[in-house]
Amino acid sequence: EDKVVQSPLSLVVHEGDTVTLNCSYEVTNFRSLLWYKQEKKAPTFLFMLTSSGIEKKSGRLSSILDKKELSSILNITATQTGDSAIYLCAVSVNTGNQFYFGTGTSLTVIP
Amino acid sequence: NAGVTQTPKFQVLKTGQSMTLQCAQDMNHNSMYWYRQDPGMGLRLIYYSASEGTTDKGEVPNGYNVSRLNKREFSLRLESAAPSQTSVYFCASSKSPGQGYEQFFGPGTRLTVL
Numbered sequence: 077e078d079k080v081v082q083s084p085l086s087l088v089v090h091e092g093d094t095v096t097l098n099c100s101y102e103v104t105n106f107r108s109l110l111w112y113k114q115e116k117k118a119p120t121f122l123f124m125l126t127s128s129g130i131e132k133k134s135g136r137l138s139s140i141l142d143k144k145e146l147s148s149i150l151n152i153t154a155t156q157t158g159d160s161a162i163y164l165c166a167v168s169v170n171t172g173n174q175f176y177f178g179t180g181t182s183l184t185v186i187p
Numbered sequence: 188n189a190g191v192t193q194t195p196k197f198q199v200l201k202t203g204q205s206m207t208l209q210c211a212q213d214m215n216h217n218s219m220y221w222y223r224q225d226p227g228m229g230l231r232l233i234y235y236s237a238s239e240g241t242t243d244k245g246e247v248p249n250g251y252n253v254s255r256l257n258k259r260e261f262s263l264r265l266e267s268a269a270p271s272q273t274s275v276y277f278c279a280s281s282k283s284p285g286q287g288y289e290q291f292f293g294p295g296t297r298l299t300v301l
Contacts, residue, residue: 119277179227
C-alpha cells in the first residue's frame, strides 16, 4: 500500500528560528513530490520536486528531494508568525492520476 | 479567474438526509478530485475524475457518489448522511497529473452530520 509519512507531527518555534520538515514515502512508480501550505482554508501549492538533489527555492522556503532515501525536506529560515500553518506533503505516481497525502506537520511560530 | 469554487461553505444535516456538494473550476483542467480532511488524518481521496466522462474510487468512497457533469463541474453526493461523514470536504483540480502538474484546491465545505 502506498504511504506518505511526515515528521514531526507538530512543531513550535520562535520567530527567527530555522525549521526543517520531513516527508518520506513508499510508493510504486514515483512521479513527483509536492509541498503545500494550509492556513485556515484550502492548501496552497509551494513546490513540486521530480529530480533528486535539485533544490527548489522561494524566498525563505526551500525544498529538496532525495530519491535514494525516498524522502524530502522543507526548510524555512528566519521564520515569521505568518509561517504558522499545516504543511502537507503529497506524492503522485505514474500509474493513475491520484495524489497521496501525508497527515501534515503543524507549525506554530511564536513572536 | 475564480479558480476552484465550492458550494455550500457550511452545512448541517441530520442523519439520513441527503445532499450534494458542488464544485466548479474555470482553469480548463482535465482532472478533478474530492477529498475529506479530518483531524490527524490528512487529506483522504474520496473519488476522482481523470477526465470528463470518467470517475474512479479513491481511498474512502463508501457512502458517496460523484458526477462529472462536464469538464468544469464535479459534484459529490451523500445519499444518506451519517455522523462519520462529519468532515471538511475539499474539491481540487489539476491540468494533467500524468505530466506532473500540481493540484489547485477550493475553499472547502464544512459539513456536520447530527
